[in-house]
Amino acid sequence: MKEILKKQLIEVLKDQKEIFGDELFQDNLLKRRTVVAEDTKQSIYKDVKSHSKVSEPLNLKKSNLDSLVFISEEKKTKLEGHSFFEKKEDWENSKNLEELNKLICNCQKCSLGATRNKFVFGSGNPNADVMAIGEGPGADEDAQGLPFVGRAGKLLTDILKAIKFEREEVYIANIVKCRPPGNRTPLPQEMDSCMPYLKKQIELIKPRLILCLGLTAAHGLLKKKDSLTNLRGKVFEFENAKVMVTFHPAALLRNPNWKRDCWEDVKKFRKLYDDLILSNGKN
Numbered sequence: 001m002k003e004i005l006k007k008q009l010i011e012v013l014k015d016q017k018e019i020f021g022d023e024l025f026q027d028n029l030l031k032r033r034t035v036v037a038e039d040t041k042q043s044i045y046k047d048v049k050s051h052s053k054v055s056e057p058l059n060l061k062k063s064n065l066d067s068l069v070f071i072s073e074e075k076k077t078k079l080e081g082h083s084f085f086e087k088k089e090d091w092e093n094s095k096n097l098e099e100l101n102k103l104i105c106n107c108q109k110c111s112l113g114a115t116r117n118k119f120v121f122g123s124g125n126p127n128a129d130v131m132a133i134g135e136g137p138g139a140d141e142d143a144q145g146l147p148f149v150g151r152a153g154k155l156l157t158d159i160l161k162a163i164k165f166e167r168e169e170v171y172i173a174n175i176v177k178c179r180p181p182g183n184r185t186p187l188p189q190e191m192d193s194c195m196p197y198l199k200k201q202i203e204l205i206k207p208r209l210i211l212c213l214g215l216t217a218a219h220g221l222l223k224k225k226d227s228l229t230n231l232r233g234k235v236f237e238f239e240n241a242k243v244m245v246t247f248h249p250a251a252l253l254r255n256p257n258w259k260r261d262c263w264e265d266v267k268k269f270r271k272l273y274d275d276l277i278l279s280n281g282k283n
């Protein structure tokens with residue numbers, strides 16, 4: 001009995017977070033990160049300034065670093081450990097989705113790799129105009145290695161059908177490719193570790209429109225801290241694609257009252273598609 005109550009409480013809290021966001025937690029985290037990034041930037045800036053007449057911070061790239069001969073070796077070593085100086089990995093040069101999948105399917109970049117059953121790359125039309133992006137694999141997805149299977153997956157198929165898309169013509173993926181234990185929300189550092197893979201998928205597929213399913217997907221992709229209420233109904237941009245946000249199908253299964261709002265969202269999404277694709281054709 002206690003277990004059932006606990007599970008129900010977790011679901012309710014998840015739903016509240018889905019709608020209202022968790023800005024408080026993310027705010028603090030973001031502030032901490034910004035301070036660290038600013039510290040690094042300032043220390044580089046100071047180094048540059050003390051050795052030259054440069055009056056503005058430089059745009060820091062690996063090539064710039066090599067030319068900054070007046071930065072001490074000790075500082076260079078420290079900077080080379082920073083992410084923007086890391087060497088390109090093989091998967092970044094993938095020419096298609098198949099190759100990318102092969103190169104990243106054994107990833108262990110975050111702790112989710114250790115607990116997954118199956119890596120969930122994504123599925124659908126590799127030339128899709130439309131992508132649907134969710135949060136991460138659940139139990140069914142983890143068992144099958146496919147995104148959006150089970151009840152939530154069926155509901156997503158129905159939602160797509162309602163706005164005249166066949167599931168096969170859309171590409172479906174998630175922010176993280178391995179299941180968070182107990183279906184918890186992926187942590188910010190897990191999303192940051194996995195996002196480059198999704199970005200590469202988007203680069204290869206070149207969708208014109210992206211539908212974010214749920215707040216976590218929207219936060220992960222758009223890096224906006226707003227609540228779902230504020231994000232819904234608006235059109236954002238990501239890598240040349242128009243992005244809209246609606247509810248995650250799993251949240252709709254828990255709260256069927258939100259289906260009407262979701263219907264309004266996806267109708268707007270379809271209209272955007274019609275305006276963009278049907279009137280102009282795909283570039």
Ligand code: SF4
Nearest residue numbers: 107109110113178194
């Ligand atoms: S969630 Fe993403 S980054 Fe983490 S182990 Fe899985 S594939 Fe790698």
